[in-house]
Amino acid sequence: MLKVNKLNVTLDTLTLAKDMSFSLDPGKVHVIIGPNGTGKSTLLKTLFGDIQPISGEISFLDPLNNNHNLIKRKQISRWREQFGYMPQDIRLDIELSALEVVLLGQLDSLGLRLDDSLIKQALTALEKIGLLHLANRPVNKLSGGQCQMILFAQALMRNPKILMLDEPVSALDLHFQHVLLDHLDTQTKQQGWVTLMVLHDLNLAAQYADNLLVLKNGHVVASGHPSDILTPALVKEVYDVNAEVTKDSYGIPFIRTIRPGFTPQKLILQPQHLQPKRTVCL
Ligand SMILES: Nc1ncnc2c1ncn2[C@@H]1O[C@H](COP(=O)(O)OP(=O)(O)OP(=O)(O)O)[C@@H](O)[C@H]1O
Numbered sequence: 428m429l430k431v432n433k434l435n436v437t438l439d440t441l442t443l444a445k446d447m448s449f450s451l452d453p454g455k456v457h458v459i460i461g462p463n464g465t466g467k468s469t470l471l472k473t474l475f476g477d478i479q480p481i482s483g484e485i486s487f488l489d490p491l492n493n494n495h496n497l498i499k500r501k502q503i504s505r506w507r508e509q510f511g512y513m514p515q516d517i518r519l520d521i522e523l524s525a526l527e528v529v530l531l532g533q534l535d536s537l538g539l540r541l542d543d544s545l546i547k548q549a550l551t552a553l554e555k556i557g558l559l560h561l562a563n564r565p566v567n568k569l570s571g572g573q574c575q576m577i578l579f580a581q582a583l584m585r586n587p588k589i590l591m592l593d594e595p596v597s598a599l600d601l602h603f604q605h606v607l608l609d610h611l612d613t614q615t616k617q618q619g620w621v622t623l624m625v626l627h628d629l630n631l632a633a634q635y636a637d638n639l640l641v642l643k644n645g646h647v648v649a650s651g652h653p654s655d656i657l658t659p660a661l662v663k664e665v666y667d668v669n670a671e672v673t674k675d676s677y678g679i680p681f682i683r684t685i686r687p688g689f690t691p692q693k694l695i696l697q698p699q700h701l702q703p704k705r706t707v708c709l
Pocket residue numbers: 438439441443461462463464465466467468469470
């Protein structure tokens with residue numbers, strides 16, 4: 428379990444976490460949502476150890492390690508060993524192949540000679556997400572979505588206990604959004620990872636989150652299962668947008684936002700609507 432206790436984070440004059448406390452269970456996908464600039468990326472960077480909080484405790488209780496099972500964020504090198512981290516920035520402006528970028532996920536284990544098992548692991552990671560054909564392509568010649576998938580494979584390569592992903596599907600088409608999120612969900616449950624990711628798409632969050640954390644003004648304003656907390660009132664409070672929330676045929680919340688100022692108009696059927704013109708080519 429990852430525990431955050433009374434976390435306070437300020438950048439310049441901006442307070443981005445105010446006495447924030449929560450805990451994240453292993454084997455579950457936790458999704459952070461919230462408005463632009465509210466501090467979602469800052470929270471991930473703070474948990475990872477890139478940003479120093481003003482105060483608060485962050486610790487990880489490893490359920491699989493009985494000997495030294497409580498790790499504190501202050502023990503930074505041991506702390507980082509637990510992590511896979513996929514940042515928001517997906518630019519890969521380097522002269523390396525996709526395979527080499529994935530291998531960098533195991534940078535600590537790379538020596539002068541590459542271990543066959545590491546290469547096999549990297550190729551398997553690429554194969555599982557349908558990108559084996561890109562292994563030898565230079566990443567600076569790949570599309571944005573392809574780079575994002577390669578960075579995902581790199582994060583998996585770390586064999587993490589805690590996996591953090593910042594908007595991991597922002598550049599992906601519908602197919603690869605589901606490839607990535609489905610793989611993430613399956614692996615999280617199989618491996619017992621603590622997975623925490625930022626998403627903007629509330630419908631994807633509703634489909635994949637076991638637990639949703641809603642951030643606003645330095646606070647977690649709501650948390651829980653999407654079915655329990657995603658309501659029109661919450662969407663209005665957090666985003667100032669009107670929305671309808673229904674259940675789809677699988678019982679999953681479906682959020683449909685309503686265009687500001689939209690007033691539904693009656694559809695008045697005219698004779699031309701009833702008998703559309705057809706052009707027949709002979
Ligand atoms: N290093 C920094 N120094 C000062 N301010 C920063 C720094 N990094 C981020 N900020 C500010 O902190 C605020 C939160 O940024 P952050 O990137 O965490 O937001 P976010 O919720 O992830 O936003 P988005 O949804 O737009 O990605 C923003 O106003 C940003 O300008």
